[in-house]
Amino acid sequence: MPTPTSRRSFLANAFTGATLGGAICGWLPRLAACAAEQPPTKSCILLWMSGGPSHLDTFDLKPEAPDRIRGEFRPISTSVPGIQISEHFPKFAKLMQHAALLRSMSTVESDHQLAAYHLHTGYQKRAGGVAFPSLGAIVSRELGRRDFPLPSFVCIGGGSRHATRSGFLGPDHQPLDVTDPQRGTDFLAPLTSRQEFQDQYALLRRFDASFQEAYRAESATAHASALDRAVRLMNAQEKQAFDLSREPEGVRDRYGRGGFGQGCLMARRLVESGVRFVEVVSGDGVGWDTHRDNFPRTGALSAEADRGMAALIDDLQQSGRLDSTLVIWMGEFGRAPQITSGGGRNHWARAWTSVAIGGGIRGGQVIGRTDRDAAEVVERPISVVDFLATVCSLLGIDYTHENRVPNIERPIPIVDVTKEVNVISELL
């Protein structure tokens, strides 16, 4: 496993840019040595807690706060002295040395859809505005390989589809959605026998040729190329990553048999096979949106999340991939300190917590601080652009890179640098 020193030097490389590395590698005699030194391209797994998990009841507990705020859960100690988290994350607590708790997330949108969009894309959704790409699409574009048969971006579980699209980066970077990991991907097998499918696909190519030649439309070429890539995926060995039945029963149990646990397992398999970005959604439907019965529901969802993410981190570490795989745990916002009469908590965007794990970060630390009630950030506020710029930097992506968008005069940077951007340097 790389030492902290090699991690540092990788990041230094990442900032000088890929071109330098490419230039050195291009020099043949030193190729072998160079290949050995080059750190692997990173991958990212986003564990998306749909609905907005309560920070007060997961990773920013306030045992000193009054009854109506504190809630029912007790803090427990973790593998890092001085860091405490909810009692419903006992397995993850033992892995705290790999993680950083970002307790000072402070954002502006408190509507589910708008907040999910903002957190995924770094831009607020506006009527008639630009369709911004989500983080997964950005990673696919920046780190994905054209010749790789799987899509570089996979979404597992139901989630906010509007928040995860590729926007102006176009069809090549759309996520492959896996609605139910137990069932695997849909539509990977033909409805007919393989032979019949190959025959009809060959027939299609011949028929299509005359239309393409006569009309020379870019759209026709794009359609043919999408078909080609899809058929390549249907025939690729790598698609076995979607098939969880290839895992031993014991492993499947260890992740938890629910959708989220199995999604984490599939995410691990996908990253192992070379997929760059996997999003796993926890909480179908209402999920973490606990306007009522916050405690029983947050408790149950936490237990499921704990099991899945702990197994994932363990396995990534075992296989030596944890340093090259950034795992993020987050939702669209946190929840209000004040407990409602129905035992729930309402939306709260001003102060909440996200978690970064692995990916070569400096683990075992807490970043930022909220006040006594976890209502306001009192130290080191982290905005959406701060967060995304940090994630990009950790993955070796230049977040200032500008994209040209059809019909838009101004170039659009990956992260909106017209705003003040403070990369969380403590993580690097």
Place this chain on the structure above:
Amino acid sequence: MWRNLVAAALLIHVSISASQADEAADLSELIDRSIQSRLDADGLQRAPQADDAEFLRRVTLDVHGVVPSAESAAQFLDSPDPQKRFRYVDKLLASPRFGEHFGDVWRSYLISPLANEQRMQTDRFADWMAARFNRNDGWDEIAYDLLTAVGKMDENPAVTYLIEGRNPLGVTDLTDLSSRYFLGVRLNCAQCHDHPFVAWKQEDYWGMAAFFSQIQTPGRPKLVHVAGVQDDPRMTLTSLKEADMLEGFQPQPPTFLGGQAWEAEARTTHRAALARWITAPENPYFARAMVNRMWWHFFGRGIVNPVDDMHAGNEPSHAELLESLSRRFAESGFDLKLLCRAIVNSRTYQQTSRPGDRADAEAEQFARMSVKVLTPPQLYDSLIAIVGPPAKSPGINTRLGARHEFCQFFAAADDPDPLRYEQGIPHVLRLMNSPQFLGRNLDALVSRATADANSSDETIDELFLAVLSRRPTADERRLARDHLKTADARHTGYRQLAWTLLMSSEFMLNH
């Protein structure tokens, strides 16, 4: 004015009067003349006319949003009537499907894709628009009613626009949407800063926004679904609850775009004043915005591009044409069927989309038609027309309705470019391999095609007519015959052929 137009519209819609047909023919000529004179100046050749099959499929998709049936395709192609294109257009415009299609299209413009939980309500909204389009109410009247709607969504579907307009943010979104769709201008950049390339200033934006400030927004925005929309005359921009949260907020008195301040009148709401100004025949933006958008709908590109970004620095490709069409559209009482009829009967619309030597220039100058991509609703409705209603498919959750789910799944980003293909691997995998349309449905299609056929050639013809609205070329027929010889079983061979046609670029596009 709008009340008079209601009365007038009721009389007009019954049949196409001779004078209306004449006016349409006159406008078609105007279009062709303007396009031709620019082509002459640039030394570009017009493309030949589209053949009957190309025209038939194109005009049916553009006006009805669906491909023609095999029967009507055969009938049209075989008809010797020299006037058949005119007659077919008359039929399309008289059918209720005309309004339904444009109602659906305008729903996609005006209603937020985020509003998916309100699908029933947006269906009602689309129906409401459809009824107005089918009655051929003037566009000024429809726009006026949208802008001034009050009440609850289930009582007055028009109010859906004010509630579910692109984002649930209220005033700023309504300002953006109304400017883009009714005036053809993008003010949204001016919300936070003076536009660098355009005359719009921040004060223009907030001056327009002020007209929407009287819409009451209850403490929690979601309650507007229950309470409906009412105006509170005491409210101004500064009394908005969320004012401090709005980017670039600047309190301005209600001011019409261009700087004309509004003199408050008793018993006139801000919105009514705005709607009256927008829809007035002398408004410099309103008619142009709709003419350019309709042109964009039919040609895949506007006379001004982007379609809703009209400003002094963004020259139209055919300024005089846009001017005259807009004037005549306003003079006609904003008659949408007239505008559609004039466009689709023009020679310019009926050119082939096959490119010549200078493919891009030809498309930009309208010397040929552009190849558009089927929109998700067009694709869905066409699949149903060809293979029948969708079958249940694992992995496809149709709880909110199969059409809704399909359109959401295949939807591109907001405001898609009609010429740009946006589908990726997940989408084509689903098209190729889901049983939703191409499982048993395909067997049924093949059975129908073979049932009445006396020969394999007739079945091949039937499949081509059903899917591509045309008969095969000699080469294609040979290819199909050869394939049938190698296929294990007749039925399998035909099914593979049908699958092939449904997956072809020609089917996915509107050429």
